[in-house]
Amino acid sequence: MITQKELAARLGLSRTTIARAINNSSNIKPETKEKILKLVKELGYEKNYVGSLLASKKKVVYSFIVESKNSYYTEQIKLGIKGAKKEYKHHNLEIIEVVTDINxxxxxxLELKKLLDSGKQIDGIIIIPLDKTKILELINPYLEKIKFITLSVFLSKKIAYVGTDYQKCGRLAAEFLGKSLNINDKVLVIDNGDDNISSKFYLNGFLDRANEDKINIIGPVRKNGVEDSLMYLKNIFKKENINSIFINRYAQDILLEIPDYILKKQKNITTGIGNRIRKLIIEKKILATVADDVYSTGHKACQLMVDMLYKETEKKVKNIILEPKILLIENLK
Incomplete structure (x- = not known):
């Protein structure tokens, strides 16, 4: 690995000047800095961070996480962030969790506004933004001072993003289901509303692909949660021969309440992942689920935040799009 001393020798500059360019100091001529950084990139120079990090000022990052009925989602996001933090044990980094209700x-x-108005040290914020308009209004004035990453919800081209293409999840669910249906099979679609993160995109993706594949869809039928959905299903099962159900929100809670003799005759697939969905797959009550890797979402967000805070990466905003996975019994971990 090339050193700062070798870079200085190649360019005929002092080691101090090289260090200034690498550390993004303003006390250097722009043309000199550009020449140094060009060579740094060409030679693949990597700064030795450990010594400087141990002596550096502590960085403080706040992670705004949401709680929902699916506790697995919250737990895995937290574990992903904590797992990445352990990898950067030499970094003088503190991560403070702020947990609020998804609904x-x-x-x-209000929690974000209180933090931004507090005068506390804030070097970075990782957030799952529920009200996109209001959150964007709050953070826009701070984009030059604070590093921001949004999880699962894309907010702006100016803000880094880590998450899954939920529309693609819905499309994959429809494609997978379509391959298991007979020509005249009926698929009931229940829309339990927007959770501000994924459910709207699951539904849109599913319907788009289902229409392309000419799947026989009933609905989408708009319902208001678990109890409302179960009452509707109880009635429609008496009138219609339903071969499959797709539910964009609260699917695991609803499917677990449907009698086994009905579920096991149907061909059902869900989106998302949680302990109850795993149970449904293991007990062969649903075929599969199309899920985002929630742990990796938190993990990669923390890794990206470390890069943004410590490595002085180029100012181009980075988006990390994670591929969804189709989980069946054979590959369910």
Whole structure:
């Protein structure tokens, strides 16, 4: 690996000048800095961070996480962030969790406003933004001072993003289901509303692909949660021969309440992942689920935040799009 001393020798400059360019100091001529960084990139120079990090000022990052009925999602995001933090044990980094209810977007807005107005040290914020408009209004004035990463919800081209293409999840679910259906099979689609993160995109993706594949769809039928959906299903099962159900929100809670003799005659697939969905797959009550890798979402967000805070990466905003996975019994971990 090339050193700063070797870079200085190649360019005929002092080691101090090389260090200034690498550390993004303003006390250097722009043309000199550009020449140094060009060579740094060509030769693949990597700064030795450990010594400087141990002596560096502590960085403080706040992670705004949401709680929902699916506790697995919250747990895996947290574990992903904690796992990445352990990998960077030499970094003088503190991560503070702020947890709010997924069904109370305003609670998150108020917590974020309180933090930004507090005068506390804030070097970075990782957030799952529930109210996109209000969150963007709050953070726009701070984009030059604070590093921001959004999880699962894309906010702006100016802000780094880590997440899954939920529309693609819905499309994959419809494609997979379509291959298992007979020509005249009926698929009931229940829309339980927007969770501000994924459910709207699951539904849109599923319907788009289902229409392309000419799947026989009933709905989407708009319902309001678990109890409302179960009452509707109880009635429609008496009137219609339903071969499959797709539910964009609360699917695991609803499917677990449907009698086994009905479920096991159907061909059902869900989106998302959680302990109850795993149970449904293992007990062969659903075929599969199309899921995002929630742990990796948190893990990669923390890795990206470290790069943004410590490695002085180029100012181009980075987006990390994770591929969804189709999980069946054979590959369910």
């Amino acid at each position: 109370k977007p305003m609670e998150q807005v």
